[in-house]
Amino acid sequence: MKLRASTLAEVHTDVEVPTYDRAAVTTGIVHFGVGGFHRAHQAMYVDRLLERGEASDWGICGVGVLPHDRKMKEVMAEQDCLYTLALKHADGTWETRVIGSIVEYLFAPEDPEAVIEKMASEAVKIVSLTITEGGYNFSTTTGEFDENNPAIVADLADGAVPATTFGLVVEALARRKDRGMKPFTIMSCDNIEGNGHIAKSTFLAFARLKDSELADWIESEATFPNSMVDRITPVTTPEVMQELSDRYGIEDAWPVAAEPFTQWALEDSFTLGRPPFEDVGVQVVDDVTPYELMKLRLLNASHQALAYFGYLSGYRLVHEVCQDSLFSEFLLAYMDNEATPTLQPVPGIDLTEYKRTLIERFSNPEIRDTVARLCAESSDRIPKWLLPVIRKNLETGGEIARSTAVVASWARYAEAVDESGEPIEIVDQLKDSLIPIAQSQRENPTAFIANRAVFGDLIDNERFVAEYTKQLTSLQENGARATLESLTSTH
16 A cells, blocks of 8 residues: 555554644744654654644645755655654564654755745744754864855855755745744754754854845844754665565555654744644753753764774674673763763753663664664764763863774774775765775874864874874774773773
8 A cells, every 4th residue: 555645544553644634734844854863753743743733833844955855855745745654662563653744845956946935934933954964064173164165155156046955044034034024943953062053153154155134134033942852763774664564554665763762852942933842742941952962972972982893893783782791881881981971960861761771772673773874974973972072071081991992993994994804885975085094094093083174183182192092003903892892891
């Protein structure tokens, strides 16, 4: 049975379907970056509200900006924007629901004007984003917006038709200003510390390059709430699609499988109101900082901690790494001794329980998250998630051995050859520069961390350099597992 609006009544009884009238749902949110995570998280929360009879004017219009988003456009068109979300429990059971909160989808490369006018319309009050850490076009070391990016330069040219997220959003804001309307809220849902602050600084930087008066208006009138988002959502595989068909007879061209756990802490700062997210489990708070530091430095940094060591040790699936007691002990020791001391008190959260739950989540064999996924785009992730832990502990005299070993494991992984001599496919926007640097480090052990564009001034810190060099040498001479064993026994 092909999934679409006309077949909802035929869906297997074990699968929940929307009981609300989707035809009565109007768009109040425009979302850029409709991938697996958005569909397992924000769109799921809106669907929950709609199912409760709330938020009928907060439906989602998805937007694709990149060429590869064409596939999502085609699937959304074919399936009336419906898709299946399967929550996979560790015991093999699935909690499955068809999600109906995305009510339209626009593909910007084909019709940028439609995207701009949708955002400029009175009904739209929030523009939300999951455009990845790299999508904000800023330097992780300086924080500066990259105005020399060719796509940005093209969007700022006189008479240019906007093609980037920045160009489309700022043009819509310009039209709202010209029409005497209030600006929409820009709500980042990406894994960046201070994601609302980053969104504000980058969109304002683009706007200022375009029109300083417009930038002033956005700065004074618009809001950019910070948020912390959490749900492990692996890339959808053909196996997921096949199992969905086998279990329920549903033919879905792009379902989403995710873990049961979900969390969203959201700063209550909205220009034109928001859905009642707190009614469906969102923590709507005055200050997201403690929650985001907890998540980025415990969950996200721990993903990096297991990724390179795990890959070099021969593991390819995340749950296999975490079911190995050497790795789970290493992760808990990193979280307890290095990450936790850098955190603020987190209201309503038992950190000991949170860390124990993380290991359980990582160990869920049903998720089948790949180590390679966690190893991707490291030059975006390590500086945002792990290096702040090292910097804080260098300031306070805290422990750095484990977090520095993770940096060394990335450097060893970036040599693009594993411990058996097999090639590693490096997925990173900076791979063309990182791989040659990594491959030179057997002669020059500090070559990798001397890259100030990634590591800033850490190369100038003698304590960090000494620890890094020690761990890298161990990785090269003894291998990943022996290096972890040494770390576990001596710290």
